[in-house]
Amino acid sequence: MTGEREVIADGDSRAQAFLDGVGLRPVYPTPESRQALEGFDESLPRHGLGDQATIKLLDDLGSPGTVATNGGRYFGFVVGASLPVAAAAERLLLAWDNGAAAYVTGPSAAAIEKVAARWMLEILDLPSESAVGFTTSASTGTLIALIAARRTLLGRLGWDLDRRGTSGAPDIRIVTSDVAHISVTKAVRVLGFGLENVATVPSDEFGRLDASKLPAIDDHTIVVLQSGEVNTGESDPFRDVIAAAQAVGAWVHVDGAFGLWARASKHRAETDGVDAADSWTVDGHKWLNTPYDSAMVITRRSEDLVAAMQSDSPYAPSSPDAQKNLSLDFSRRARGVAIWAALRSLGRDGVAELIERTVDLAAVVADGLRDAGYSVLNRVVLNQVLFASDDDEGTLRILHAVQDSGKFWFGQTLWRGKVALRISVSSWRTTRDDVDQLIVMLALLRQSDS
Ligand SMILES: Cc1ncc(COP(=O)(O)O)c(C=O)c1O
Structure with missing residues:
Protein backbone atom coordinates (compact mmCIF):
# COMPACT_ATOMS: atom_id res chain seq x y z
CA MET A 1 0.00 0.00 0.00
CA THR A 66 -18.19 14.71 -15.57
CA VAL A 67 -20.31 17.71 -16.44
CA ALA A 68 -18.22 20.89 -16.33
CA THR A 69 -20.41 22.59 -13.73
CA ASN A 70 -17.23 23.87 -12.13
CA GLY A 71 -16.50 25.89 -15.27
CA GLY A 72 -18.08 29.08 -16.54
CA ARG A 73 -20.12 27.78 -19.48
CA TYR A 74 -22.63 25.59 -17.67
CA PHE A 75 -26.03 27.27 -17.43
CA GLY A 76 -28.14 24.30 -16.38
CA PHE A 77 -30.60 24.02 -13.50
CA VAL A 78 -29.48 26.64 -10.94
CA VAL A 79 -26.00 25.29 -10.51
CA GLY A 80 -23.10 27.34 -9.24
CA ALA A 81 -19.44 26.34 -9.32
CA SER A 82 -17.29 25.94 -6.19
CA LEU A 83 -15.53 28.94 -4.76
CA PRO A 84 -11.87 28.03 -4.19
CA VAL A 85 -12.04 29.03 -0.53
CA ALA A 86 -15.05 26.79 0.08
CA ALA A 87 -13.42 23.88 -1.74
CA ALA A 88 -10.23 24.39 0.28
CA ALA A 89 -12.21 24.45 3.52
CA GLU A 90 -13.84 21.15 2.54
CA ARG A 91 -10.39 19.61 1.99
CA LEU A 92 -9.30 20.63 5.47
CA LEU A 93 -12.50 19.20 6.93
CA LEU A 94 -11.66 15.88 5.28
CA ALA A 95 -8.35 15.87 7.12
CA TRP A 96 -10.04 16.71 10.43
CA ASP A 97 -12.62 13.96 9.91
CA ASN A 98 -14.70 15.19 12.84
CA GLY A 99 -18.33 14.27 13.07
CA ALA A 100 -20.15 17.54 13.64
CA ALA A 101 -23.12 16.32 15.69
CA ALA A 102 -22.31 18.54 18.64
CA TYR A 103 -19.48 20.28 20.48
CA VAL A 104 -18.30 16.99 21.99
CA THR A 105 -17.57 15.42 18.60
CA GLY A 106 -15.97 18.48 17.03
CA PRO A 107 -15.46 21.71 19.01
CA SER A 108 -14.06 23.60 16.00
CA ALA A 109 -16.96 22.64 13.78
CA ALA A 110 -19.49 23.56 16.47
CA ALA A 111 -17.86 26.97 17.03
CA ILE A 112 -17.61 27.75 13.31
CA GLU A 113 -21.14 26.60 12.45
CA LYS A 114 -22.49 28.81 15.21
CA VAL A 115 -20.81 31.80 13.58
CA ALA A 116 -21.94 30.70 10.10
CA ALA A 117 -25.52 30.52 11.38
CA ARG A 118 -25.35 34.04 12.78
CA TRP A 119 -23.79 35.42 9.61
CA MET A 120 -26.43 33.74 7.44
CA LEU A 121 -29.19 35.44 9.41
CA GLU A 122 -27.34 38.74 9.07
CA ILE A 123 -26.67 38.52 5.36
CA LEU A 124 -30.21 37.36 4.53
CA ASP A 125 -31.62 39.83 7.06
CA LEU A 126 -33.76 37.22 8.78
CA PRO A 127 -34.75 37.46 12.47
CA SER A 128 -31.62 37.20 14.61
CA GLU A 129 -33.27 34.85 17.11
CA SER A 130 -33.89 32.18 14.41
CA ALA A 131 -32.31 28.72 14.50
CA VAL A 132 -30.22 27.55 11.53
CA GLY A 133 -29.74 23.88 10.74
CA PHE A 134 -27.09 23.08 8.13
CA THR A 135 -28.46 20.34 5.98
CA THR A 136 -27.82 18.60 2.67
CA SER A 137 -30.21 20.38 0.33
CA ALA A 138 -33.15 22.72 0.04
CA SER A 139 -35.28 19.59 -0.42
CA THR A 140 -34.24 18.36 3.02
CA GLY A 141 -34.61 21.88 4.39
CA THR A 142 -38.24 22.01 3.30
CA LEU A 143 -38.82 18.50 4.64
CA ILE A 144 -37.45 19.49 8.05
CA ALA A 145 -39.38 22.76 8.07
CA LEU A 146 -42.65 20.95 7.36
CA ILE A 147 -41.89 18.46 10.13
CA ALA A 148 -41.40 21.34 12.57
CA ALA A 149 -44.43 23.21 11.21
CA ARG A 150 -46.81 20.26 11.61
CA ARG A 151 -45.55 19.42 15.08
CA THR A 152 -45.92 23.03 16.21
CA LEU A 153 -49.38 23.58 14.72
CA LEU A 154 -50.66 20.31 16.18
CA GLY A 155 -49.15 21.23 19.55
CA ARG A 156 -51.06 24.52 19.49
CA LEU A 157 -54.21 22.54 18.72
CA GLY A 158 -53.61 20.41 21.81
CA TRP A 159 -52.27 17.36 19.96
CA ASP A 160 -48.96 15.90 21.14
CA LEU A 161 -47.57 14.56 17.88
CA ASP A 162 -44.50 12.96 19.45
CA ARG A 163 -46.68 10.82 21.75
CA ARG A 164 -49.82 10.26 19.69
CA GLY A 165 -48.51 10.20 16.13
CA THR A 166 -50.49 11.29 13.10
CA SER A 167 -53.31 8.77 13.32
CA GLY A 168 -56.44 10.60 14.45
CA ALA A 169 -54.63 13.94 14.57
CA PRO A 170 -56.39 17.10 13.37
CA ASP A 171 -55.98 17.48 9.60
CA ILE A 172 -53.26 19.84 8.49
CA ARG A 173 -53.67 21.35 5.05
CA ILE A 174 -50.94 22.63 2.75
CA VAL A 175 -51.48 25.70 0.58
CA THR A 176 -48.97 26.40 -2.16
CA SER A 177 -48.75 27.71 -5.71
CA ASP A 178 -49.19 25.68 -8.88
CA VAL A 179 -45.54 26.30 -9.72
CA ALA A 180 -44.10 25.26 -6.36
CA HIS A 181 -40.91 23.26 -6.69
CA ILE A 182 -41.25 19.49 -6.87
CA SER A 183 -39.36 19.20 -3.58
CA VAL A 184 -42.44 20.66 -1.87
CA THR A 185 -44.68 17.96 -3.37
CA LYS A 186 -42.12 15.36 -2.36
CA ALA A 187 -42.01 16.58 1.24
CA VAL A 188 -45.81 16.57 1.37
CA ARG A 189 -45.95 12.98 0.08
CA VAL A 190 -43.10 11.67 2.20
CA LEU A 191 -44.51 13.17 5.39
CA GLY A 192 -47.93 11.66 4.78
CA PHE A 193 -49.91 14.90 4.50
CA GLY A 194 -51.61 13.43 1.43
CA LEU A 195 -51.68 15.23 -1.89
CA GLU A 196 -55.45 15.57 -1.52
CA ASN A 197 -54.78 17.91 1.39
CA VAL A 198 -52.89 20.35 -0.80
CA ALA A 199 -54.76 23.42 -2.03
CA THR A 200 -52.99 24.62 -5.14
CA VAL A 201 -53.21 28.34 -5.81
CA PRO A 202 -52.91 29.54 -9.42
CA SER A 203 -49.85 31.60 -10.25
CA ASP A 204 -49.93 34.85 -12.18
CA GLU A 205 -48.33 35.45 -15.58
CA PHE A 206 -44.92 35.94 -13.96
CA GLY A 207 -44.97 32.74 -11.93
CA ARG A 208 -45.93 34.26 -8.56
CA LEU A 209 -48.69 32.87 -6.39
CA ASP A 210 -51.80 34.95 -7.05
CA ALA A 211 -52.70 36.28 -3.60
CA SER A 212 -56.21 37.19 -4.77
CA LYS A 213 -56.90 33.47 -5.26
CA LEU A 214 -55.72 32.35 -1.83
CA PRO A 215 -58.25 29.89 -0.34
CA ALA A 216 -59.48 30.17 3.24
CA ILE A 217 -56.63 29.47 5.62
CA ASP A 218 -56.66 28.84 9.35
CA ASP A 219 -54.54 27.53 12.19
CA HIS A 220 -54.53 24.06 10.54
CA THR A 221 -52.73 25.42 7.49
CA ILE A 222 -49.12 25.43 6.34
CA VAL A 223 -48.61 27.90 3.51
CA VAL A 224 -45.54 27.14 1.39
CA LEU A 225 -44.28 30.13 -0.59
CA GLN A 226 -41.21 30.43 -2.72
CA SER A 227 -38.47 32.90 -3.44
CA GLY A 228 -37.01 32.12 -6.87
CA GLU A 229 -39.45 30.22 -9.06
CA VAL A 230 -37.32 27.70 -10.85
CA ASN A 231 -38.15 28.92 -14.38
CA THR A 232 -38.67 32.65 -13.96
CA GLY A 233 -36.78 33.49 -10.74
CA GLU A 234 -39.85 35.32 -9.41
CA SER A 235 -40.88 35.44 -5.76
CA ASP A 236 -44.35 35.12 -4.24
CA PRO A 237 -46.09 38.18 -2.72
CA PHE A 238 -44.81 37.57 0.78
CA ARG A 239 -46.08 40.65 2.54
CA ASP A 240 -49.78 40.10 1.77
CA VAL A 241 -49.86 36.34 2.16
CA ILE A 242 -47.82 36.21 5.36
CA ALA A 243 -49.98 38.90 6.97
CA ALA A 244 -53.12 36.91 6.10
CA ALA A 245 -51.57 33.71 7.45
CA GLN A 246 -50.37 35.30 10.66
CA ALA A 247 -53.80 36.73 11.37
CA VAL A 248 -55.23 33.21 11.63
CA GLY A 249 -52.27 31.34 13.14
CA ALA A 250 -51.18 29.50 10.00
CA TRP A 251 -47.49 28.62 9.46
CA VAL A 252 -45.63 30.06 6.47
CA HIS A 253 -42.63 28.26 5.06
CA VAL A 254 -40.55 29.79 2.26
CA ASP A 255 -38.61 27.69 -0.23
CA GLY A 256 -35.85 30.14 -1.06
CA ALA A 257 -33.40 27.65 -2.51
CA PHE A 258 -31.76 30.32 -4.60
CA GLY A 259 -34.04 33.37 -4.54
CA LEU A 260 -33.38 34.28 -0.91
CA TRP A 261 -29.84 35.29 -1.92
CA ALA A 262 -31.38 38.34 -3.59
CA ARG A 263 -31.60 39.70 -0.05
CA ALA A 264 -27.82 39.92 0.07
CA SER A 265 -27.80 42.28 -2.91
CA LYS A 266 -29.43 45.38 -4.35
CA HIS A 267 -32.21 43.08 -5.60
CA ARG A 268 -33.55 42.50 -2.08
CA ALA A 269 -36.87 44.16 -2.94
CA GLU A 270 -37.70 40.93 -4.82
CA THR A 271 -38.12 39.29 -1.43
CA ASP A 272 -40.00 42.10 0.28
CA GLY A 273 -41.66 40.92 3.48
CA VAL A 274 -40.17 37.42 3.44
CA ASP A 275 -38.57 37.93 6.85
CA ALA A 276 -41.99 37.69 8.50
CA ALA A 277 -42.32 33.96 7.64
CA ASP A 278 -42.00 31.14 10.17
CA SER A 279 -39.38 29.10 8.32
CA TRP A 280 -37.13 29.22 5.29
CA THR A 281 -34.83 26.99 3.33
CA VAL A 282 -31.92 28.21 1.25
CA ASP A 283 -29.04 26.53 -0.56
CA GLY A 284 -25.36 27.32 -0.40
CA HIS A 285 -24.60 25.04 -3.32
CA LYS A 286 -26.57 27.10 -5.79
CA TRP A 287 -25.91 30.81 -5.72
CA LEU A 288 -23.33 31.07 -2.94
CA ASN A 289 -21.15 28.67 -4.97
CA THR A 290 -20.25 26.34 -2.12
CA PRO A 291 -19.66 22.66 -2.97
CA TYR A 292 -22.61 20.24 -2.76
CA ASP A 293 -24.39 19.15 0.42
CA SER A 294 -24.70 22.75 1.43
CA ALA A 295 -28.08 24.08 2.52
CA MET A 296 -29.92 25.48 5.49
CA VAL A 297 -33.26 25.18 7.23
CA ILE A 298 -34.13 28.19 9.35
CA THR A 299 -36.99 28.63 11.80
CA ARG A 300 -38.01 31.89 13.42
CA ARG A 301 -38.67 30.27 16.82
CA SER A 302 -35.66 28.12 17.56
CA GLU A 303 -37.67 25.98 19.98
CA ASP A 304 -39.86 24.74 17.09
CA LEU A 305 -36.85 23.29 15.27
CA VAL A 306 -35.06 22.07 18.39
CA ALA A 307 -38.14 20.24 19.66
CA ALA A 308 -38.79 18.61 16.28
CA MET A 309 -35.18 17.51 15.69
CA GLN A 310 -34.32 16.70 19.33
CA SER A 311 -31.81 13.83 19.56
CA ASP A 312 -30.11 14.10 22.93
CA SER A 313 -29.54 10.89 24.83
CA PRO A 314 -27.70 9.88 28.00
CA TYR A 315 -24.63 8.97 25.96
CA ALA A 316 -24.82 12.11 23.83
CA PRO A 317 -26.15 15.10 25.75
CA SER A 318 -25.62 18.46 24.08
CA SER A 319 -26.80 22.01 23.87
CA PRO A 320 -30.09 22.89 22.13
CA ASP A 321 -28.20 24.54 19.29
CA ALA A 322 -26.06 21.46 18.57
CA GLN A 323 -26.51 20.72 14.88
CA LYS A 324 -27.86 17.23 15.56
CA ASN A 325 -30.77 19.01 17.28
CA LEU A 326 -31.37 21.29 14.30
CA SER A 327 -31.28 18.84 11.40
CA LEU A 328 -32.01 15.22 10.54
CA ASP A 329 -28.52 13.77 10.88
CA PHE A 330 -26.72 12.69 14.02
CA SER A 331 -23.30 11.91 12.55
CA ARG A 332 -22.78 14.60 9.98
CA ARG A 333 -20.22 16.61 8.03
CA ALA A 334 -19.69 20.14 9.25
CA ARG A 335 -21.61 21.55 6.32
CA GLY A 336 -21.66 25.05 7.71
CA VAL A 337 -17.88 25.41 7.49
CA ALA A 338 -17.79 25.88 3.70
CA ILE A 339 -20.56 28.47 4.08
CA TRP A 340 -18.56 30.24 6.79
CA ALA A 341 -15.47 30.19 4.56
CA ALA A 342 -17.37 31.61 1.58
CA LEU A 343 -18.97 34.37 3.66
CA ARG A 344 -15.71 35.28 5.39
CA SER A 345 -13.71 35.36 2.21
CA LEU A 346 -16.28 37.31 0.18
CA GLY A 347 -17.74 39.51 2.89
CA ARG A 348 -21.07 41.25 2.42
CA ASP A 349 -19.70 43.20 -0.54
CA GLY A 350 -18.34 40.13 -2.27
CA VAL A 351 -21.61 38.22 -1.93
CA ALA A 352 -23.56 41.23 -3.24
CA GLU A 353 -21.13 41.50 -6.16
CA LEU A 354 -21.53 37.80 -7.00
CA ILE A 355 -25.32 38.03 -7.00
CA GLU A 356 -25.45 41.34 -8.87
CA ARG A 357 -22.90 40.32 -11.49
CA THR A 358 -24.76 37.12 -12.34
CA VAL A 359 -28.09 38.97 -12.48
CA ASP A 360 -26.51 41.52 -14.82
CA LEU A 361 -25.15 38.74 -17.04
CA ALA A 362 -28.60 37.15 -17.18
CA ALA A 363 -29.96 40.49 -18.42
CA VAL A 364 -27.24 40.58 -21.10
CA VAL A 365 -28.26 37.07 -22.20
CA ALA A 366 -31.93 38.10 -22.36
CA ASP A 367 -31.14 41.20 -24.46
CA GLY A 368 -28.99 39.15 -26.82
CA LEU A 369 -31.71 36.53 -27.23
CA ARG A 370 -34.34 39.17 -27.99
CA ASP A 371 -32.03 40.73 -30.58
CA ALA A 372 -31.58 37.30 -32.15
CA GLY A 373 -35.35 36.94 -32.51
CA TYR A 374 -36.16 34.60 -29.61
CA SER A 375 -39.09 35.15 -27.29
CA VAL A 376 -37.92 35.83 -23.76
CA LEU A 377 -40.75 34.54 -21.60
CA ASN A 378 -39.87 36.01 -18.20
CA ARG A 379 -39.00 39.41 -16.77
CA VAL A 380 -35.46 38.32 -15.83
CA VAL A 381 -35.73 39.73 -12.33
CA LEU A 382 -32.87 37.53 -11.10
CA ASN A 383 -30.50 35.05 -12.74
CA GLN A 384 -33.00 32.98 -14.76
CA VAL A 385 -33.70 33.49 -18.47
CA LEU A 386 -36.64 31.60 -19.91
CA PHE A 387 -36.95 31.64 -23.68
CA ALA A 388 -38.23 29.84 -26.73
CA SER A 389 -37.95 29.80 -30.48
CA ASP A 390 -41.00 29.86 -32.79
CA ASP A 391 -42.48 26.47 -31.88
CA ASP A 392 -41.73 23.48 -29.65
CA GLU A 393 -39.88 21.58 -32.38
CA GLY A 394 -37.70 24.57 -33.25
CA THR A 395 -36.98 25.21 -29.57
CA LEU A 396 -35.89 21.61 -29.09
CA ARG A 397 -33.69 21.71 -32.20
CA ILE A 398 -31.86 24.69 -30.73
CA LEU A 399 -31.53 22.93 -27.38
CA HIS A 400 -30.07 19.77 -28.87
CA ALA A 401 -27.66 21.70 -31.07
CA VAL A 402 -26.33 23.55 -28.01
CA GLN A 403 -26.11 20.45 -25.85
CA ASP A 404 -24.41 18.38 -28.58
CA SER A 405 -21.84 21.12 -29.23
CA GLY A 406 -20.18 20.53 -25.86
CA LYS A 407 -19.58 24.30 -25.71
CA PHE A 408 -22.43 25.17 -23.36
CA TRP A 409 -25.15 23.36 -21.51
CA PHE A 410 -28.59 24.38 -20.34
CA GLY A 411 -31.86 22.53 -20.06
CA GLN A 412 -35.51 22.64 -20.94
CA THR A 413 -38.81 23.00 -19.16
CA LEU A 414 -42.51 23.33 -19.88
CA TRP A 415 -43.87 26.83 -19.39
CA ARG A 416 -47.58 27.44 -19.76
CA GLY A 417 -47.89 24.26 -21.86
CA LYS A 418 -45.01 25.03 -24.24
CA VAL A 419 -41.45 23.83 -24.40
CA ALA A 420 -39.10 26.53 -23.14
CA LEU A 421 -35.38 26.72 -22.45
CA ARG A 422 -33.86 27.80 -19.16
CA ILE A 423 -30.56 29.58 -18.82
CA SER A 424 -29.39 30.14 -15.29
CA VAL A 425 -26.36 32.32 -14.60
CA SER A 426 -25.23 31.13 -11.18
CA SER A 427 -21.50 30.52 -11.38
CA TRP A 428 -18.79 32.82 -10.02
CA ARG A 429 -16.68 31.68 -12.97
CA THR A 430 -19.02 32.87 -15.71
CA THR A 431 -17.60 35.91 -17.47
CA ARG A 432 -19.00 38.45 -19.90
CA ASP A 433 -17.02 36.67 -22.61
CA ASP A 434 -18.73 33.32 -21.80
CA VAL A 435 -22.10 35.01 -22.08
CA ASP A 436 -21.21 36.81 -25.31
CA GLN A 437 -20.09 33.53 -26.88
CA LEU A 438 -23.32 31.88 -25.78
CA ILE A 439 -25.36 34.64 -27.42
CA VAL A 440 -23.35 34.38 -30.65
CA MET A 441 -23.95 30.66 -30.82
CA LEU A 442 -27.69 30.98 -30.13
CA ALA A 443 -28.03 33.76 -32.71
CA LEU A 444 -26.28 31.66 -35.36
CA LEU A 445 -28.42 28.64 -34.55
CA ARG A 446 -31.58 30.66 -34.86
CA GLN A 447 -30.46 32.09 -38.20
CA SER A 448 -29.70 28.68 -39.63
CA ASP A 449 -32.92 27.19 -38.20
CA SER A 450 -35.28 29.76 -39.69
C1 LIG B 1 -36.97 26.76 -5.95
C2 LIG B 1 -36.24 25.50 -5.64
N1 LIG B 1 -36.59 24.80 -4.56
C3 LIG B 1 -35.96 23.66 -4.22
C4 LIG B 1 -34.94 23.15 -4.97
C5 LIG B 1 -34.27 21.89 -4.55
O1 LIG B 1 -33.02 22.21 -4.02
P1 LIG B 1 -31.97 21.07 -3.71
O2 LIG B 1 -31.49 20.62 -5.05
O3 LIG B 1 -30.91 21.73 -2.91
O4 LIG B 1 -32.68 19.99 -2.99
C6 LIG B 1 -34.55 23.84 -6.12
C7 LIG B 1 -33.49 23.29 -6.99
O5 LIG B 1 -33.37 23.63 -8.15
C8 LIG B 1 -35.20 25.06 -6.46
O6 LIG B 1 -34.81 25.77 -7.52
Missing part, protein backbone atom coordinates in the same frame (compact mmCIF):
# COMPACT_ATOMS: atom_id res chain seq x y z
CA THR A 2 1.26 3.48 -0.82
CA GLY A 3 1.71 5.92 2.05
CA GLU A 4 -1.06 8.27 3.12
CA ARG A 5 0.87 11.34 2.04
CA GLU A 6 1.38 10.01 -1.51
CA VAL A 7 -2.24 8.98 -1.94
CA ILE A 8 -3.62 12.29 -0.78
CA ALA A 9 -1.05 14.24 -2.81
CA ASP A 10 -1.99 12.17 -5.85
CA GLY A 11 -5.69 12.97 -5.34
CA ASP A 12 -4.89 16.65 -4.83
CA SER A 13 -2.73 16.94 -7.93
CA ARG A 14 -5.32 15.17 -10.07
CA ALA A 15 -7.97 17.51 -8.67
CA GLN A 16 -5.79 20.50 -9.50
CA ALA A 17 -5.17 19.21 -13.03
CA PHE A 18 -8.92 18.76 -13.46
CA LEU A 19 -9.57 22.32 -12.32
CA ASP A 20 -6.80 23.69 -14.54
CA GLY A 21 -8.51 22.17 -17.55
CA VAL A 22 -12.15 22.53 -16.60
CA GLY A 23 -12.67 25.50 -18.94
CA LEU A 24 -11.41 23.49 -21.90
CA ARG A 25 -13.52 20.39 -21.32
CA PRO A 26 -16.68 19.66 -23.25
CA VAL A 27 -19.35 21.06 -20.94
CA TYR A 28 -21.26 17.80 -21.22
CA PRO A 29 -19.19 14.61 -21.54
CA THR A 30 -18.81 13.14 -25.02
CA PRO A 31 -20.60 9.88 -25.94
CA GLU A 32 -17.19 8.12 -25.86
CA SER A 33 -16.46 9.36 -22.33
CA ARG A 34 -19.88 8.25 -21.17
CA GLN A 35 -19.41 4.87 -22.85
CA ALA A 36 -16.07 4.47 -21.06
CA LEU A 37 -17.87 4.69 -17.68
CA GLU A 38 -18.69 1.02 -18.16
CA GLY A 39 -15.09 0.51 -17.07
CA PHE A 40 -16.28 1.04 -13.48
CA ASP A 41 -18.54 -1.99 -13.76
CA GLU A 42 -16.04 -4.43 -12.24
CA SER A 43 -16.78 -7.26 -9.86
CA LEU A 44 -16.09 -6.53 -6.21
CA PRO A 45 -12.44 -7.48 -5.80
CA ARG A 46 -11.52 -10.12 -3.25
CA HIS A 47 -8.12 -8.58 -2.71
CA GLY A 48 -7.85 -4.81 -2.64
CA LEU A 49 -6.65 -3.26 -5.87
CA GLY A 50 -4.68 -0.52 -4.20
CA ASP A 51 -5.08 3.14 -3.34
CA GLN A 52 -3.29 4.82 -6.19
CA ALA A 53 -4.68 2.46 -8.83
CA THR A 54 -8.14 3.25 -7.51
CA ILE A 55 -7.64 7.01 -7.63
CA LYS A 56 -6.10 6.65 -11.10
CA LEU A 57 -9.18 4.80 -12.39
CA LEU A 58 -11.44 7.39 -10.79
CA ASP A 59 -9.59 10.15 -12.62
CA ASP A 60 -8.95 8.36 -15.92
CA LEU A 61 -12.56 7.26 -16.41
CA GLY A 62 -14.46 9.47 -14.01
CA SER A 63 -13.07 12.91 -14.81
CA PRO A 64 -13.91 12.76 -18.54
CA GLY A 65 -17.42 11.61 -17.61
